[in-house]
Amino acid sequence: MSYETILVERRDAVTLITLNRPQALNALNTQVLAELGKAFADYDADPAQRCAVLTGSGEKAFAAGADIKEMADKPAADFFLEDFFSGWQSNVVATRKPWIAAVAGFALGGGCELAMMADFIIAADTAKFGQPEIKLGVAPGMGGSQRLTRAVGKAKAMEMCLTGRMMDAQEAERSGLVARIVPAAELLDEALKSAALIASMPPMAAMVNKEMVNMAFETGLAQGILTERRLFQILTATEDKREGMAAFVEKRPGVWKGR
C-alpha cells in the first residue's frame, strides 16, 4: 500500500515509520491515523519485523497535535457518534510488538499522546512535550491526561494540562517521561540502534516483556505479579528459551526461531 501522510521503510528487522506532513508540523488527522493503523498492523503481522521506530519528518516537530483544522468545525455529535480518537487505541496502542518513539522538536497535544503510546521515548535535545489543549477550549483526548500523569506524576501533569506549559527534553528525562536524550543529529541513528538491539532478542520474549511492563499500568500489584509469573512460565515452553539457555552454557550467540 502506498501512503500519503507517512513513510514506511524496512531496515533489516526494523520498521521505520515517519510522520510526513511537515508543512502542518505532522499534525495528526484521520488519514494519518488510518495509515498508521495499516503500517502498525503490517509490522505486527510480519514475522521478519521485530521492532519499529516512529518519528517525525523535519526537525521542528514530532507532531504538533491532532489536526486542529480538521476538528474546528466538526459538530459535537459527530465526535461522539464516530467515537473520535478511539482508533488510536485499536490502530496503534494494540500493536503487540515493541516500538520506540524518536522525538525531536514539538510533541504537543495528540503528538505528546502518540509518543506516550510507544513502549518508550528517545528524545532529541530539542524535544518539547506539552498538553496545550486547554488553550483551545478542550482537553487531551488520546490518553494524555492518563499516560502523562502515570509517567510524571500528578503535580507536573496537572500543571502542564492546566497551563499548557511545555517540558523540555532535560525535564522530561528527569521526570521519567523519556528513556534518554541524545543530540538531535544522532536521534534517528540512536533510535534505530536501540530498535536493532531489541530486534536481535527472542521475539516472543520481547512481546511478553512488553505486555508485562504494560500490565503495571493496568492492574494492582498482586495481580500484576501473578500475571508476570504465569507469562514467565509460558515462555519456558518456547524453543527460544531452550536455545537461549543452551547458547549461554555453550558460550555462543542464540539463534532464535521466534516460537
Ligand code: CO8
Ligand atoms: N493542527 C493543524 N495544523 C497545525 C497544527 C495542528 N495541531 N500545529 C501546527 N499546524 C500548522 C499551522 O497551522 C501552520 O500551517 P500554515 O502554514 O498553513 O498556517 C504550520 O503548521 C506551521 O505552524 P506555525 O506557523 O504555527 O509554526 P510556529 O513555529 O509559529 O509554532 C507551534 C509552532 C507552537 C507548535 C504552533 O504551531 C502550535 O501551537 N500548534 C498547535 C499546538 C496544539 O495546540 N496542539 C494541540 C492540538 S489539540 C490535540 O492534539 C488534542 C485535542 C483533543 C481534542 C478532543 C476533542 C474531542
